Amino acid sequence: MKDGIVGGVRVRDLDAQIATIRGTAAEELAKRHYVVGRITYHEEHWRMLGWPSGADRTGIIVWIKPRVTPGNTADVRQYHLENDQFPQQTTLDQWYDEAQFESYRKLGYDSVLAALPRWQGPFGRTQVRTYFEALPTR
16 A cells, blocks of 8 residues: 555555565465554545544554464474465365464454554453453444
């Protein structure tokens, strides 16, 4: 993604980091599961969202991309070695086995925890659980 305007928001600082979640060669593992950039909402877009005028229109964007890294567990890395398309396998084949299901589940879990390291542990999990339980269901 080039720094620029996307949907009424100027996105910055992602270009230099994207290689860390992609790797430079097909067989290379990614260096991390996420990148962090800065966003600035254009005033018109800010007003359309109904947010207060005069407030700071800057924010942070976190892009979490489930990719296999050296820090993933051995079973996830082994599944990747045996299935070179993982974690980008086609969804045309809906018949997946336990190893594939567990590898995707664990990779997603690890990817989110990598982006939210301060929320690991009992206190942090309580914060995350409380947040998601408070979300409206409709």
